[in-house]
Amino acid sequence: MQTYNAPLRDMRFVLHELHGLDALTSLPYFADLNAETVDLVLEEASRIATEVLLPLNASGDAEGCIVENGVVRTPKGFREAYDVFRDGGWNALAGDPDYGGQGLPESVNKLVEEMICAANLSFGLYPGLTHGAVMALSAYGSSELKDLYLPKMIDGIWSGAMCLTESQCGTDLGLLRTRAVPQEDGSYLLTGSKIFISAGEHDLTENIIHLVLARLPDAPPGIKGISLFLAPKFLPKPDGSVGPRNGILCTGLEHKMGLKASATCQISFDDAQAWLVGAPHKGMQSMFVMMNEERLGVGIQGLGVASAAYQSAVSYAKDRLQGRSLSGTKRPDLAADPIIVHPDVRRMLMTMRTTAEGCRAVGIWVAQAVDLSKHANTEGERKEAADFVALMTPVVKALFTDLGFEAASLGVQVYGGHGYIREHGVEQYVRDARIAMLYEGTNGIQALDLVGRKMPAHMGRYLRRLFHPISNFIEAHRKHEAVAGMVEQLERAFGALQLATGQIAQAGLKDPEEAGAAATDYLRLLGLVAMGYMFVRSAVIASERLAGNTDEPEFYRAKLASARFFIDRTLPQATALFLAIKSGKASMMALEEAAF
Amino acid sequence: MQTYNAPLRDMRFVLHELHGLDALTSLPYFADLNAETVDLVLEEASRIATEVLLPLNASGDAEGCIVENGVVRTPKGFREAYDVFRDGGWNALAGDPDYGGQGLPESVNKLVEEMICAANLSFGLYPGLTHGAVMALSAYGSSELKDLYLPKMIDGIWSGAMCLTESQCGTDLGLLRTRAVPQEDGSYLLTGSKIFISAGEHDLTENIIHLVLARLPDAPPGIKGISLFLAPKFLPKPDGSVGPRNGILCTGLEHKMGLKASATCQISFDDAQAWLVGAPHKGMQSMFVMMNEERLGVGIQGLGVASAAYQSAVSYAKDRLQGRSLSGTKRPDLAADPIIVHPDVRRMLMTMRTTAEGCRAVGIWVAQAVDLSKHANTEGERKEAADFVALMTPVVKALFTDLGFEAASLGVQVYGGHGYIREHGVEQYVRDARIAMLYEGTNGIQALDLVGRKMPAHMGRYLRRLFHPISNFIEAHRKHEAVAGMVEQLERAFGALQLATGQIAQAGLKDPEEAGAAATDYLRLLGLVAMGYMFVRSAVIASERLAGNTDEPEFYRAKLASARFFIDRTLPQATALFLAIKSGKASMMALEEAAF
Secondary structure (H helix, E strand, C coil): CCCCCCCHHHHHHHHHHHCCCHHHHCCHHHCCCCHHHHHHHHHHHHHHHHHHHHHHHHHHHHHCCEEECCEEECCCCHHHHHHHHHHCCCCCCCCCHHHCCCCCCHHHHHHHHHHHHHHCHHHHHHHHHHHHHHHHHHHHCCHHHHHHHHHHHHHCCEEEEEECCECCECCCHHHCCCEEEECCCCCEEEEEEEEEEECCCCCCCCEEEEEEEEECCCCCCHHHHEEEEEEECEEECCCCCEEEECCEEEEEECCECCCCCCCEEEEEEEEEEEEEECCCCEHHHHHHHHHHHHHHHHHHHHHHHHHHHHHHHHHHHHHCECCCCCCCCCCCCCCCCEHHHCHHHHHHHHHHHHHHHHHHHHHHHHHHHHHHHHHCCCHHHHHHHHHHHHHHHHHHHHHHHHHHHHHHHHHHHHCHHHHHEHHHCHHHHHHHHHHHHCCCCCHHHHHHHHHHHHCCHHHHHHHHHHHHHHHHHHHHHCCCCCCHHHHHHHHHHHHHHHHHHHHHHHHHHHCHHHHHHHHHHHHHHHHHHHHHHHHHHHHHHHHHHHHCCCCCHHHHHHHHHHHHHHHHHHCCHHHHHHHHHHCCCHHHHCCCHHHC | CCCCCCCHHHHHHHHHHHCCCHHHHCCHHHCCCCHHHHHHHHHHHHHHHHHHHHHHHHHHHHHCCEEECCEEECCCCHHHHHHHHHHCCCCCCCCCHHHCCCCCCHHHHHHHHHHHHHHCHHHHHHHHHHHHHHHHHHHHCCHHHHHHHHHHHHHCCEEEEEECCECCECCCHHHCCCEEEECCCCCEEEEEEEEEEECCCCCCCCEEEEEEEEECCCCCCHHHHCEEEEEECEEECCCCCEEEECCEEEEEECCECCCCCCCEEEEEEEEEEEEEECCCCCHHHHHHHHHHHHHHHHHHHHHHHHHHHHHHHHHHHHHCECCCCCCCCCCCCCCCCEHHHCHHHHHHHHHHHHHHHHHHHHHHHHHHHHHHHHHCCCHHHHHHHHHHHHHHHHHHHHHHHHHHHHHHHHHHHHCHHHHHEHHHCHHHHHHHHHHHHCCCCCHHHHHHHHHHHHCCHHHHHHHHHHHHHHHHHHHHHCCCCCCHHHHHHHHHHHHHHHHHHHHHHHHHHHCHHHHHHHHHHHHHHHHHHHHHHHHHHHHHHHHHHHHCCCCCHHHHHHHHHHHHHHHHHHCCHHHHHHHHHHCCCHHHHCCCHHHC
16 A cells, blocks of 8 residues: 655754755845744645545556547546646645746755655646746746736636647657747747657646747757747636647547556647747747646655655565564564564665755755755846756756665565555556656656756756865765764765866866766766765764754754764765766767667 | 576586586586587476566466365466476476486576576466476485376376465464374365465466475474475376375465566365374475575566666667667758667666676576586586585575565666556566565575585585685685776675675684674675676687687677776675675664554
8 A cells, every 4th residue: 555644853853954944034035934834734635645646546556547549548647636736735835926827946845846746746747747848838928918818827727738748759859840930920830749748638627728839930950949839728818717728639549557646648649729938939038938847846746756756665674574583582572583684674764865865955955056046136046046056957857866765665675575565555656756857857868957957057067066065075074973974975975076077177178978978977977976965964964963952852863863874884885886987988889880 | 578588608608607517518417418418408398487477477367376175276378378388398408308308507507597486487486386396306205106196297197386484474484273184094184374475376387396384283383393294286096197185275375566467366274184204393405495496586576687688678668769869860861860879878877787797607607506406527526516505595585586576676767757657567676586586585584694604514515605706706806907996896806705604704703693794795795896897707708719710809898888887886796785784783683662
């Protein structure tokens, strides 16, 4: 049985103690916000996740979505759950107050997203895609489009979808063929076929707003000739109510490994009326706003699944009786000890636990930077935060989803053979988590974005937003009694990261394939160091709380244990990653194509 | 689309050039065997795999098995494929010639098994379980039982199943409850329920022979009170034809993540007539014969899936056009370059390729030792080989299945979003491969077997069967021009393995939990070193062939490239594993149970 209760205490730790919500509440934009409100929001979100979304996770997987004559039916209960979700204002949580949103920080919103993804990843796609579409429309839409569409999308009565991929192109959008023909009234007619469109058609909302990449007749070839359009399923009447059906049809649903309650649609545009979003031929730029937002969200999906799989595995490990503890029987009253006594089971649980805690700490750090990039007081502060977000977006996306999948697979392993049986629910986490490494840019593409764009940008300025705080922290805590050993290990890993950075910068300058060959290992290395930094900082806080007068010693002792485990057991991978990177591209590229 | 053609050239390399088939053909038992015969067997097996089994892999997954009133129907085409398989004599390949087998070496048989598992893992379970049951019966059955059952099982007209697990016990068989009551005629009546019984009921053979663990009335509690029984689905008449139905019923099929064409049965024994195999209360011993055989076979499953996933990924990477090579356009005639030009795609393909090649080299090394353990000329040689098999069995099982799953997941990644779509067939490899980490003893149990039993056995005698050849090889090749750099890197990893061994031996002596905490990382470390050794040895052979007069320079250059990649990119993990092991159990066991 899948179990999930949001780890509210750890979420509060990350938000308040590790990153400090006051960095936001001190800003004019968040003047009305306070810690109590945020905690109430998280508690209520937790209730919705556990009571409304979780019960539909396994049944949604078993039932899947159905399409008939272009009409898509989501699994039993999804429509009702979406109404509860929307009525509760959860779509509007981080939305712009000018359009009816509640204006909560992204750093709070991302914790809510974590809960949603943990409880029901498939469900999370529907509001998730709307959120991305809202971001792109907010950034580049005309005021007419924003006034007409944003309030309903932020409310959630209308939802959003991103129509990018075509069968011949996903990664390489320069190859796309959907065409837009200008009309006399200033609108356009779209014709073409898209695939892999999450939430492209469904029965949860009265309208679906497609953001579509297409080519204008005078478009230059390739990536520079792509424009972004808005095409609604139903054309709104001037009063904002839904009018006639537009030329947009779901021609099929993909049969997928998992995420079965999320409708992944093939969408055909047949003279669909649409409006330009942003400048002609600048669609990739607008699309990247939406995409970056989504990439952070996809990272959070990995975190959510890891957290859910962890909880299920813990619950099983405490119940399942097999064998006796190596240090002597623990439960003589039972036929065997619960398997949580075994070191190897601990290894798996601690790996899953530290995946969730470490990703949460890094993820909310980045999400807070998103908030600061928009609302900090000075241009300099906003820019600095934006640099950090730019650097870390591919890391959050790829690292969290890789680790999330690994954690889900460990969850199955804790269950033994029972983990392979569908009724236990943990194999679903593996199938569901697998998609997150692929969509919104494969994890390989994230790694290339990191080494190819973010690392060299502005002579390494983005990188410094990560390296400086780590290096300052190490300097300041080298002699910190409680964590000195951990700081030393962090310093070693950070040293490996710095060396790898230098190596790639140098080799990649002469030969871009050298950077490409290093990319995935480098992303993992950087990500592990960022997590390690978060863990040692958490350990400092925990040790200080324990030295003082805390009434939660168990919580802070557990924080120390998590930090120690990650530093001891996971962070050493940094050394191996550095050695692999150092070996360069030669062995990767040596084999002739015909020899594969 | 799934594609698979057995990598016959690499198989011949491993069999003839790396391990030397002549080590076997020089023995009296294999006197009739020669290299040409073996190559013909492999070629014919390859044809069966590609033409008969592969076409049923995806359809079998989609259709699954069905149970109605205790009758199990395998997917369309399986029955016919099994007949072709059996008529071709493939069941009998490694069987004892005294009972109608062909007496081919296990090292040849395991290559055939690799092909079967690559083409259709679900199908492979049916003959695979029979093979294990034959081994146990051969080792411990009375001559009456052997004469009655072995010929038909080796032929494959009857199949076998292993009935161990019950819902309350899998790992901890001491908890099992199935009871055996002795009858006056010397037989027994079994009563109890078993779960997870692969091939426990199906429509492929006219009879199914269950090997069942159960307790006699006077059995001591726990693991020491378990006996092994043979219980046929149909009781044979004295002439060997099938007689009346026995009290054995399939009460349900498990719904699984994958492996859907393999019937995983719940089996109920209701006064089922059975015969003791081996001595009373010594069932675990007999079971381990069967289990060890199966464990090697399960390792080969991981290898098979890795090989199949690799081939599908290569085929896609050569076809799919996205982006341009970082070193300049490779195919100006096409809209984009095939993705195989990208370093990160190469990384994934080379990782999958070296997984398959490395596991194949290690696996056939161990399989050849199985042959030598039975048929070598002297007691000393047989014992030495048996030691090596004992050491490496858990490594082959856990390492190959872990790496096989990772390779399958990389296969999906190469396909991008299309990998998640069922029609492409690669996500099936992930779902199918996942079981192999769980059954026949979870991979955690394998690791405990390695550090808890195999490592300390006879003062490290088993370990020396691996360490001595590696250390001799390093000594002999330190100055070998073509591979000196690789030898140095192998030596570093081997040094880490030796240090880790010392650390675990010392700490584990005082505290078994220290060994338990190190187990999984140690198994991986030892496995990577064994693979590294195989790669450098292969590189030596390849470099010598290239220096001489070979008409296959491409093949040997590719061998060098594989070796270099593994040594550069994968073997550095040894360092990280050693550091993790060195940190000991403290951080793994620190968290109080309630804090999870």
